[in-house]
Amino acid sequence: MKADLLVVGGGPAGASLAYLASKAGFRVVVVERKHTPENPTxxxxxxxxxxxxxxxxxxxRGMLPFVRDRFYSRELILNRTQTITVEFSGERTTLEFKGAVIDRAKAVSSLLEEAESSGAKVMxxxxYHGSKVCRDKVISKIGSSTLESDYLAAADGYSSLAAKSAGLSSQLPPxxxxxxxxxxxxCNHSESDVYMEFSEIAPGGYAFIIPRGGLxxxxxxxxxxxxxxxxIAHREFLKKVEAAPTHSRVYAKLLPVGGLVKKPAASRVLLVGDAVGAVMPTNGGGIPLAALTAHLAAEALKSESPEEKYTRLLKPLSQTLKAGLAARKIGEKVVFNRTLARASLKLAPKSAVLAVLSMDTRTRALKLMRVVSTLFL
Ligand SMILES: Cc1cc2nc3c(=O)[nH]c(=O)nc-3n(C[C@H](O)[C@H](O)[C@H](O)COP(=O)(O)OP(=O)(O)OC[C@H]3O[C@@H](n4cnc5c(N)ncnc54)[C@H](O)[C@@H]3O)c2cc1C
Structure with a gap:
């Protein structure tokens, strides 16, 4: 089997890249281990x-219409939220912060279907079992076959086997x-509010309730x-909020929250989505960044030197995620210290909390956190 591009993983990053690259005329093969895309999400x-x-x-700006059209479209939105309620050290505050909950499986499936219509082979x-990167091609083992491709895109999440087998690492400190x-x-929770609880139930992290179309x-x-x-943490939280699961299985997954990996590309290999570390360190949000990095990779693949171009295109995102990491490190010191938590709820302007939630790196709050974190943490 031969292809211009092998995409490993059919999640938001892989499906976006398969869609964009096949529309741009590349012969694309996508491999996904699940029987149905996003089952489970x-x-x-x-x-x-x-x-x-x-x-x-x-x-x-130029890349965002793709993210909007494929992940924010009206038919994907299950419900809109108006506020986020944050609880730390027993203190609660509700902030105006709009958002939306989407049917992610629908978004990803339709990207894969349209990629197929543009000639991609979705397997x-x-x-995927591994690759050997040669000077002029990549040889990969997929299922029981061998595939030769010009490029390999690692969209297989954290910690990426595709990245590892191509000599790159997506590993971060624990x-x-x-x-x-x-x-x-x-769960008896408002349809229009997202709840985030920073408490001993989830030490060093948070527990969350996101309303999703009635559930x-x-x-x-x-x-x-x-x-x-x-x-145990999960069950404690379910009990506390009196939630009744609709199925018995508790899913768990690793998520990189330390910013972009040091080397996002190497000869004939590009890492996208979670594999490259494209996740907001403050809140774990990664869907829009998976789509964005896929778009950057698709643009880079059209150039003479995709590896260099992709690395260059990622620079502003890397800065944003560094600011997010700084905010997360400071936030951890505050929310798990009862005195600091209470004081900051009283003294910190809501705009500072909103700046962190929105990750707007142009705000003074985030700039300041970056400086404090570089100096003291
Ligand atoms: C519990 C949880 C809640 C989250 N909530 C949110 C949220 O509310 N909003 C948000 O924006 N982000 C959220 N995120 C983050 C978001 O889910 C990820 O950032 C996003 O899924 C990244 O997409 P991806 O395509 O890079 O990786 P994934 O979604 O992990 O997709 C990787 C795909 O590769 C496939 N794969 C892996 N290995 C192989 C292999 N060897 N062979 C074949 N296929 C393989 C997998 O089956 C998978 O389908 C959450 C994450 C978790 C874990």
């Missing part, structure tokens, strides 16, 4: 308001990798280095 499916995202990613129930659970449940996406997430068993 292990994600809160929450997106910040479009205007907020636009401002966070203002360096990428479901197919495991404190920068969160283990996050997800379960869909019936809720519920979970807990904290650094994988923590000793507390994640399923």
């Amino acid at each position: 292990i994600c809160g499916e929450y997106l910040p308001d479009w205007d907020v995202l636009k401002s966070t990613l203002s360096s990428y 479901l129930s197919t495991w 404190e920068d990798v969160a283990l996050v659970t997800l379960q869909r449940a019936k 809720c996406n519920i979970g807990v997430g904290y650094p994988k280095s923590h000793r507390k068993k994640i399923t």
Whole structure:
């Protein structure tokens, strides 16, 4: 089998890249181990308001229409939220912060279907086993076949086997990798509010309720280095908020929250989505960034030197995520210290909390956090 591009993984990043690259005329093969795309979807499916995202990613104006059209379209939105309620150290505050909850499986499936219509070969129930990168091609083992491609895109999440087998690493220090659970449940929570709780239930992380079209996406997430068993934390939270799961299985997944990897590309290989670390370190949001990095990779593939171009295009995103990492490190010091938590709820202007939630790096609050974190943490 031969292709111009092998995409490993059919999640938001892989499906976006397959769609864009096949539309641009590349012969694309996508391999996805799941039998049906996004079954299961292990994600809160929450997106910040479009205007907020636009401002966070203002360096990428030209790429944003794709993210908007494919992930924010009206038919994908299950419900809109108006506020975020944050609880830390027993204190609660509700902030005006608009967002939307989407049907992510629908978004990803339609990208893959349209990629197929543009000539991509989408291979479901197919495991990727590894690659050998040669000077002029990549030879990969997929299912029981061998595939020769000009390029390899690692869109297989954290920690990417495709990246590793091509000699790149998507590994981060354990404190920068969160283990996050997800379960869909019936829960007595407002349809228009997202709830985030910073407490001993999820040490060093948070527990969340995201209303989803009559049900809720519920979970807990904290650094994988923590000793507390994640399923225990998850059950404690379900009990506390009196949520009734609609199915018994608790899903859990690793999420990189330490910013972009040092080397996002190497000869004939590009990392996208979670594999490149494109996740907001403050809140774990990664869907829009998966789509954005896929778009950057698709643009880079059209150039003479895709590896160099992709690395260059990622620079503004890298800065944004560094600011997010700084905010996360400072935030952790505050929210898990009862005195600091209470004082900051009283003294910190809501605009500072909103700046962190929206990750608007142009705000004074985020600039200041970056400086403080560089100097003291
Ligand atoms: C519990 C949880 C809640 C979250 N909530 C939100 C949220 O509310 N909003 C938000 O924006 N982000 C959220 N995120 C983050 C978001 O889900 C990720 O950033 C996003 O899924 C990244 O997309 P991706 O395509 O890079 O990776 P993934 O979605 O991980 O896709 C990778 C794909 O590769 C496939 N794959 C992996 N290995 C192989 C292999 N060897 N062979 C074949 N296929 C393979 C997998 O099956 C998978 O389909 C959440 C994450 C978690 C874990």
